[in-house]
């Protein structure tokens with residue numbers, strides 16, 4: 218099983234101003250959502266995991282090996298990070314060359330790289346645009362191209378930074394399929410999200426960041442029922458939890474179906490879904 222152990226991790230961009238403070242976490246098989254208000258330190262945290270910046274204190278052990286002992290190339294093979302803004306990641310002038318860049322860069326041969334890239338483009342439903350310039354696509358499509366570029370490298374650990382931002386319903390459904398498939402393949406999936414509904418529905422575990430610390434973490438169901446703690450971290454509960462409360466059936470619900478079922482059973486003992 219893929220794992221990341223984080224021990225007493227701290228980081229500051231400027232001396233004496235810690236953005237992350239003494240974080241201890243073990244990330245393992247569960248697909249994990251990372252939530253928290255703006256500036257809580259989420260992006261900094263995943264940049265540390267990816268080795269783009271180095272800890273001021275503490276350590277990160279990725280699949281049994283300290284990140285500082287990885288070469289840049291071996292870390293790139295092991296862990297893929299999809300940036301929040303695809304314009305920070307996309308730079309080639311055709312979709313296929315963009316998606317193939319990563320696989321070629323980690324040493325895949327041309328044929329494998331092309332096959333993996335086509336497979337990744339089918340997953341993001343943009344395989345008809347191979348020869349298009351990524352900058353002739355919409356921002357949400359370019360976000361999907363950035364995702365395909367990471368999928369094509371087939372890393373063991375995949376991190377998404379705000380993938381739902383700017384995606385419509387169909388885009389979110391595509392993202393769900395991708396995340397479920399990665400999970401089923403045994404990959405470790407981490408995802409920074411502001412969309413609490415998506416976090417509640419899709420992820421098994423949730424970590425709440427607040428001002429550079431982990432406020433609370435655990436099974437998603439347990440986290441999202443804790444309204445007061447979420448409010449302390451300046452977060453709202455997912456809509457399903459809010460509806461459950463209005464209906465007087467507050468509990469550990471993460472899907473609409475569960476709330477409807479609980480409300481139906483509560484108001485009518487003979488209720489059948």
Ligand SMILES: Nc1ncnc2c1ncn2[C@@H]1O[C@H](COP(=O)(O)OP(=O)(O)OP(=O)(O)O)[C@@H](O)[C@H]1O
Pocket residue numbers: 230231236253254255256257258259260261262
């Ligand atoms: N390159 C940088 N130099 C200096 N400070 C930075 C830099 N990047 C981020 N920060 C600061 O570090 C803190 C944490 O930022 P970070 O981007 O990690 O938060 P976040 O939780 O990802 O926020 P958001 O949800 O807005 O993306 C913020 O106060 C931010 O202003």
